[in-house]
Amino acid sequence: MTAPGSNLNVVTSGRSSEARATEAAGAVKAIYQRRAVRAYDERPVTRHDVDFLVDAAIHAPSAVNCQPWAFVVIQEREFLDRYAKEGKQLLLNEPPVIEVVESGLPDIDRLRQMASGPDFELFHGAPALIVIYATSADGLADCYLAAQNLMLAAWTLGLGTCPIGLARPLFNRAEVKEELGVSLDWPCALPIVVGWPDGETPPTSRRPAQIVTWR
Ligand SMILES: Cc1cc2nc3c(=O)[nH]c(=O)nc-3n(C[C@H](O)[C@H](O)[C@H](O)COP(=O)(O)O)c2cc1C
DSSP: OOOTTOOHHHHHTTSOHHHHHHHHHHHHHHHHHOOBOOOBOSOOOOHHHHHHHHHHHTTSOOGGGOOOEEEEEEOOHHHHHHHHHHHHHHHHOSSOOHHHHTTOOTTHHHHHHHHTSTTOOTTTTOSEEEEEEESSTTOHHHHHHHHHHHHHHHHHHTOEEEEOGGGHHHHTSHHHHHHHTOOTTOOEEEEEEEEOBSSOOOOOOOOOOOOOOOO
16 A cells, blocks of 8 residues: 555555565664674674674664765774773873763763773773764764664674673774774764674663654
């Protein structure tokens, strides 16, 4: 059934309604079953899989289709370990560095306390990290939508992901941007680790939605 004036028949031509229903069910399943994964095994993520995730990300909606995103992929263990260490140290610096103050992270004192633990590893030992940068100052919302696409697409492959907001201060540092070939004007939207989950990730809870007004 096509709504008057819509081009849905063009977009969906060639696929049966059962096929479309199955795809829709798959998308909803991904929404409900994706978890923030914090334990990974050693297996690397292939270039093919990373390409798939980034392609899913860029199919997110964006204001006036401006597509204000750019990606950095880090898979070399040496870089992952160094950035994990530097990112942790940056969080703990006293007094807090400007990038931490401006990070917008909620409850930053508690997060800093958590990061000071001996077992804290910023990237949870994941074999890949994809950092999404906004290529315009007002492009952050679009990048968050891209991030969610990326994480849901990863779930369809059996890959785990975890957004690492705590690494944002690091990836907003001028020297790190320079090292990664990123414009100094691009704010870091979200670093996301990717890898093969080591074991099951228990589900998290949600408070009931607050629908304040429904007229
Ligand atoms: C913007 C943002 C930043 C986050 N930063 C971190 C982080 O630095 N480290 C981490 O382990 N998890 C981080 N998370 C994951 C959340 O803790 C997780 O999504 C939340 O606890 C709900 O769990 P779920 O994703 O499994 O449903 C972040 C999530 C978001 C959306």
